[in-house]
Amino acid sequence: MEKRTVVGVMGVITAIFLAIIGLVVYPGVNGEPKELQLLHVILRHGARTPADTYPNDPYINETLFPVGWGQLTNHGKLDMYNLGKFLRQRYDKFLGPHYSPDEYYTQSTDVDRTKTSLQAINAGLWPPETDQKWGPLAWQPIPVHSEPLSQDHLLLVRKPCAQYHLELERVMKTPEIQTKLKQHEDLFREISDVTGKTVTNFDDVQDVYSTLRAEEGYDLVLPEFIKPYYPEKMVPPTIFSFVLNAYSDKLKRLKGGVLLKKLISDWRSKADGTIKPPQRKAFLYGGHDSTIVNILRTLDMWDPQLPDYGITILLEFSIDKATNTHGLEIFLRNSTTREPYRLTVPGCDEFCPLDNLVKLTANVVPDDWEAECRSDDPDFVPPPPGGP
Template identity: 45%
Template sequence: MLQKATKHSGFLREYESDIECIKDTLRLVTVVFRHGQRTPADTYPTDPHINDSMVPYGWGQLTNEGKLNQYNQGLYLRKRYGKLLGTVYSPDIFYLRSTEVDRTKMSAMLEAAALWRPEQNQIFKEDLPWQPVILHYEPKDKDNLLLTTPCPAYFQELDRVMKSAEIIKLQEENELMYQELRNFTGLNIRNPDDIWSLYGTLRAEADLNLTFPYWVKNYYPEKLEPLTKISYIIKIWNPLLQKLRGGPLVRAIVESMRNKTKGILNPNARKMYMYSGHDGSVTSLLGSLGVWELQMPDYNIMTMLELHEDQNGWNVQIFLRNSTKVEPYSLTLPGCSTICPFNDFLELVKSIIPEDWESECQVEDSNYIPPSPSPP
């Protein structure tokens, strides 16, 4: 239950840790989340709002509601993990990374602002309850942890999946709708990924209460949502796609956990890794682990991978919070229990961890040119 604001180190604290969210056994946590509510990131040729400047935000940027929800999620993390983290920010304790996209950078900074309000000697301006936190990111074409990067083997395998009998049947069942939407939008809509893109645009416009063309009500959201859900599954359809798409992030998480259990994590004081990404960042990670269900990843969707140490040794626990309106729930790795012994966890995920991702992305056909990844 939330308490009223109280005075704390010279600042008002809207939230206090009055519930026991986390056990004393927690040693390390990795948080991966999607950015908050945004304006449309792209559009379609017949969109009546195509020339809208999206004042006061701009295209593809967080709305005020999106900013507030991200900040509140940071407060939630402070409540849940405050005992683990302590109150004094240090880059040795907390690592923050986002994609090279405005809305994920902003989302990362908003969550960090709520998570690390300054204490005592970290206060540099008395009327400003904020402090800067170091933010890391990689160029879009190099970020294989949180984005789909140019990996020829991934796209070649994805081509094969799209030509499988199951997907061809899905395509045939939806070809009439594809054709209708091509006529209405002016887009070359051919597959669930194209539906995902259109759905994202319409969702963002709906959140802004923009007026839709007459035809939209016949498709959005009911007819577009099932294929949008399927689009996430197709991208991680089989073990190879999971390995090449979600494997690098799984590897980074596993390496930090392994080093923590051995006492060689650098820096040794590290308690939390936080990754600010996109819907695909979360679904690819959880899909690679075999715990993603056919559902819509909402704005702010967040997964938490916790490393615990108790009397029985080390274990991993995974949680998912698909909305800022609900509490997280436990996920169970196939072949293990909800509280998964660390060695069992390592054994279960080793097949999806690439040994040399760059070389595994290469293909035998030197003439194969992979398509450009979809915008995040």
């Protein structure tokens, strides 16, 4: 038998063996396999009904019964269920067929639409197998954890942080941002006139855009007066509003840096064998548009775009067997109908060694978030929390 035939047969045998023991492997340096060890999935909730309105909105008095305001729609539920099936297909061998709370952990913001999104994902991801079947449904209950919104310091970061708001105010006063505001003054005024809502900045445009996007997705007919502005003219300022939230390194440090610190801690503990519980394989985090933008801006990997419903980040932490190096590969799925595409941390390879990643992001990871959130201006009064 020729040598290459023997090698080919051995390769097939190896692949079968790895499939049997449930490892996810793929080629690394010099053809040696990488082994997936820990997975983080971070996503925005699925399609929702409007969460807010504006004075001239023809639907301002609607109850949206029985769904309600700001809730996951049937379309959103189906998309999230299919996202769960996608995750099952992509990570089937790694996750294994049986749900275990020691291996898999889910957390969402304390908002109905994120919680129900994760429930739908889990239904697609974890249909009960064999001894986990408990009745006639191809479904099993899986807990979704959350923090109270006022204490959320991971996904929405609503926990009070005065210094963040002070830094954002300082950024807004810079010549660069003031110039951008000046360039959009006419648009702000015109949107104010037709909607009846005071629009003076990029966040205000985003608020109106988000309402219109949700109404349109819920098959509500938009009023004629908004069509000269939505969507085309409103898209650029809406995109920029997300960028502003993590515009500078200080803002990144206090917003997305909190989640990045948690991710790095998970990767380190998985690499050195101290992760608790030791069987942990995957985390599923359900958040909002800002959750996605803030973490990718913090990693300096955000390609400015609209973070639409269901946008998903896949962070795959593996070990390269050839070099015994732990590292990370990142993928973005920015559409519920497209395959994920690869993102690369600036200054690093597609497979970014953990030690390199830590060095590259040191300036945007807080040492002591609580201490860094204390305002350096004793007279500064932070605004009330917004959002969900």
